[in-house]
Amino acid sequence: MVEFTGEPAATFERMTENVGKTSEKSIEMSEKTDKTSEKTDKTSEKTEKTSEKTEKTSEKTEKTSEKIVELIKANPEITIQELASVIRVSRRSIERNIQKLQKENILKRIGADKGGRWEVVE
DSSP states (O other), X not given: OOOOXXXXXXXXXXXXXXXXXXXXXXXXXXXXXXXXXXXXXXXXXXXXXXXXXXXXXXXXXXXXHHHHHHHHHHOTTOOHHHHHHHHTSOHHHHHXXXXXXXXXXXXXXXXXXTTOEEEEOO
């Protein structure tokens, strides 16, 4: 059996007040959930774009590496600066690609830095 203390109207008002507060909190939580979902969607979109950029970059790197190999086959004494000028990329890009090609045992340096030449191992 429920026992009421005080006026029944006052008890009803308190109950109504509590229901109103609960509804407000529920609405706030729902809004926060919506914002979190939006952030998650944006993060997913950024991740997809980054993946696409990475794929394009690796394709360019492969093309650059292929161009380097072809140019070295044609002129084993070609310099990094000349490669950069012909391929139209930075010296650093050529250096990175050459390091990769050397690690993959596709390219080998014969002789000194200034007077040496490149050799395509393949």
